[in-house]
Amino acid sequence: xxxxxxxxxxxxxxxxxxxxxxxxxxxxxxxxxxxxxxxxxxxxxxxxxxxxxxxxxxxxxxxxxxxxxxxxxxxxxxxxxxxxxxxxxxxxxxxxxxxxxxxxxxxxxxxxxxxxxxxxxxxxxxxxxxxxxxxxxxxxxxxxxxxxxxxxxxxxxxxxxxxxxxxxxxxxxxxxxxxxxxxxxxxxxxxxxxxxxxxxxxxxxxxxxxxxxxxxxxxxxxxxxxxxxxxxxxxxxxxxxxxxxxxxxxxxxxxxxxxxxxxxxxxxxxxxxxxxxxxxxxxxxxxxxxxxxxxxxxxxxxxxxxxxxxxxxxxxxxxxxxxxxxxxxxxxxxxxxxxxxxxxxxxxxxxxxxxxxxxxxxxxxxxxxxxxxxxxxx
Amino acid sequence: xxxxxxxxxxxxxxxxxxxxxxxxxxxxxxxxxxxxxxxxxxxxxxxxxxxxxxxxxxxxxxxxxxxxxxxxxxxxxxxxxxxxxxxxxxxxxxxxxxxxxxxxxxxxxxxxxxxxxxxxxxxxxxxxxxxxxxxxxxxxxxxxxxxxxxxxxxxxxxxxxxxxxxxxxxxxxxxxxxxxxxxxxxxxxxxxxxxxxxxxxxxxxxxxxxxxxxxxxxxxxxxxxxxxxxxxxxxxxxxxxxxxxxxxxxxxxxx
Numbered sequence: 093x094x095x096x097x098x099x100x101x102x103x104x105x106x107x108x109x110x111x112x113x114x115x116x117x118x119x120x121x122x123x124x125x126x127x128x129x130x131x132x133x134x135x136x137x138x139x140x141x142x143x144x145x146x147x148x149x150x151x152x153x154x155x156x157x158x159x160x161x162x163x164x165x166x167x168x169x170x171x172x173x174x175x176x177x178x179x180x181x182x183x184x185x186x187x188x189x190x191x192x193x194x195x196x197x198x199x200x201x202x203x204x205x206x207x208x209x210x211x212x213x214x215x216x217x218x219x220x221x222x223x224x225x226x227x228x229x230x231x232x233x234x235x236x237x238x239x240x241x242x243x244x245x246x247x248x249x250x251x252x253x254x255x256x257x258x259x260x261x262x263x264x265x266x267x268x269x270x271x272x273x274x275x276x277x278x279x280x281x282x283x284x285x286x287x288x289x290x291x292x293x294x295x296x297x298x299x300x301x302x303x304x305x306x307x308x309x310x311x312x313x314x315x316x317x318x319x320x321x322x323x324x325x326x327x328x329x330x331x332x333x334x335x336x337x338x339x340x341x342x343x344x345x346x347x348x349x350x351x352x353x354x355x356x357x358x359x360x361x362x363x364x365x366x367x368x369x370x371x372x373x374x375x376x377x378x379x380x381x382x383x384x385x386x387x388x389x390x391x392x393x394x395x396x397x398x399x400x401x402x403x404x405x406x407x408x409x410x411x412x413x414x415x416x417x418x419x420x421x422x423x424x425x426x427x428x429x430x431x432x433x434x435x436x437x438x439x440x441x442x443x444x445x446x447x448x449x450x451x452x453x454x455x456x457x458x459x460x461x462x463x464x465x466x467x468x469x470x
Numbered sequence: 471x472x473x474x475x476x477x478x479x480x481x482x483x484x485x486x487x488x489x490x491x492x493x494x495x496x497x498x499x500x501x502x503x504x505x506x507x508x509x510x511x512x513x514x515x516x517x518x519x520x521x522x523x524x525x526x527x528x529x530x531x532x533x534x535x536x537x538x539x540x541x542x543x544x545x546x547x548x549x550x551x552x553x554x555x556x557x558x559x560x561x562x563x564x565x566x567x568x569x570x571x572x573x574x575x576x577x578x579x580x581x582x583x584x585x586x587x588x589x590x591x592x593x594x595x596x597x598x599x600x601x602x603x604x605x606x607x608x609x610x611x612x613x614x615x616x617x618x619x620x621x622x623x624x625x626x627x628x629x630x631x632x633x634x635x636x637x638x639x640x641x642x643x644x645x646x647x648x649x650x651x652x653x654x655x656x657x658x659x660x661x662x663x664x665x666x667x668x669x670x671x672x673x674x675x676x677x678x679x680x681x682x683x684x685x686x687x688x689x690x691x692x693x694x695x696x697x698x699x700x701x702x703x704x705x706x707x708x709x710x711x712x713x714x715x716x717x718x719x720x721x722x723x724x725x
Contacts, residue, residue: 164515180659181662182656183658183661184655184658185655185656185657185658185661186655186656189653191656192654192655192656195656195658196656196657199659200482200503200505201485201503206485207485208485208487209503210486210487210501211485211487266553282658282659283660284659284663285658285659285660285662288659367667
């Protein structure tokens with residue numbers, strides 16, 4: 093499959109750019125890399141030497157948070173342009189080595205870390221979870237790669253299983269048959285691999301008779317909801333499910349947590365998919381949970397830099413990480429807990445808490461973990 | 471410059487749970503994923519880089535069952551021009567593999583024959599060197615750099631202790647390629663799908679004139695896990711407890 097950069101002008105509407113600079117103004121890696129979206133759009137539009145543009149290392153600094161495209165008054169598809177250029181590079185084999193490994197791992201083992209496929213459901217071994225193939229259900233709890241393998245995020249998967257079980261939700265997981273959703277794969281430029289994953293996953297879900305999908309990661313949620321062409325199965329992020337359960341009286345959050353908490357909107361849940369209220373409703377339902385809103389919240393949430401393949405990228409940015417800035421913002425509010433609802437945000441913030449030396453002052457939690465704590469009866 | 475690269479399809483075991491077959495002669499492979507042997511990937515990339523510099527053709531060969539075709543397709547996607555699969559049962563006898571490869575390559579006008587230093591699975595490291603001997607060609611093993619000039623290859627070999635050896639080898643020659651000789655490119659799925667349309671020649675042992683029924687030099691009697699060492703101490707407990715124990719140990723050892 094050959095990609096012709098000349099089609100980028102039409103595909104990503106580069107010719108309607110008015111050069112206002114809103115994209116660059118809102119870019120969360122603007123101060124951390126030479127990436128300048130306004131210039132990139134114009135240069136790609138006018139260049140007769142695209143290959144020199146495509147060699148710029150900063151193309152890999154973009155987190156695909158989509159602030160630029162969402163704010164663009166003209167409708168330039170900035171993030172799709174970045175993904176288009178990365179696709180051009182991936183097809184030529186010219187991607188950074190850590191991205192290369194993540195893509196090859198996904199083709200081979202079904203996850204970007206290259207962890208053993210057969211171990212994907214080890215975290216669920218003693219939880220009494222139904223697994224498609226052995227048993228069936230109409231609801232698929234799609235776990236995702238990080239929540240399956242990363243020890244920190246496995247705690248979110250485990251919490252959600254216990255919460256669903258307590259609320260009497262009938263669900264099953266795919267176990268060893270689960271493969272990467274491909275959201276980040278597409279953002280790292282491997283469109284063909286994304287299409288294969290989408291096709292294989294869609295076929296598997298339909299064969300198993302899945303009628304509803306619940307995801308842990310907003311990234312998987314985004315892929316299923318917006319980018320799988322033939323899925324046609326309703327998808328919910330787990331925060332949406334928890335709100336329904338709380339409102340239906342199926343979850344009794346009884347334990348006083350006695351914490352002050354602020355919430356970081358994940359880009360793929362908040363600004364990209366407009367799920368803003370559910371996480372806040374959940375936090376406000378937890379007894380003894382004093383919720384403080386951040387100044388940069390909802391659409392203005394500052395990207396944690398975990399998206400767009402940045403989880404597998406090395407370097408390319410300099411200076412203080414956004415995660416650290418975010419931790420300091422939370423500490424300045426006197427919040428003792430920074431809550432989020434995304435595996436990548438959770439991991440980037442866990443790192444930032446440590447690198448900023450603020451581990452004594454604040455902890456990072458996923459909303460699912462807080463709900464689990466509030467459910468536990470002493 | 472025409473280059474043949476001999477490659478192997480191997481099971482990936484680094485992250486996997488390994489079990490031994492009932493007969494004790496091999497590991498169970500039905501739950502493993504297979505890929506191109508890492509060393510061979512570097513060899514194919516090196517051949518393609520040499521081709522880009524000196525022109526010519528890159529031919530990849532493998533010995534193995536139908537499934538081995540997938541690694542040839544990958545090599546074609548990496549830039550190899552032609553692929554040959556020699557249908558034969560898999561064997562751990564490196565000498566036998568070398569004999570088959572010698573039969574398949576002899577009399578053809580290759581300037582270079584490349585193999586990986588060794589295979590990830592059985593790791594004998596024999597095939598390249600045995601192949602050179604059988605073909606009567608000079609060879610260099612554990613090669614980390616190649617330059618071709620006036621019918622000769624200047625090659626660097628990796629020796630122990632960080633020492634390198636610079637050799638001049640008359641062509642044609644057999645070189646066994648070390649990892650790190652180049653930076654492998656990403657092989658995109660679309661390149662692999664395109665390569666599926668390229669032809670892979672499939673031949674049997676008889677077709678290439680291999681009739682030897684000589685007994686195997688080596689057969690596997692038994693595979694087993696290494697015995698657990700006595701020096702290792704596995705700390706148990708929650709992460710906090712383990713860190714506590716570990717700090718105590720380090721304090722003691724370091725005084």
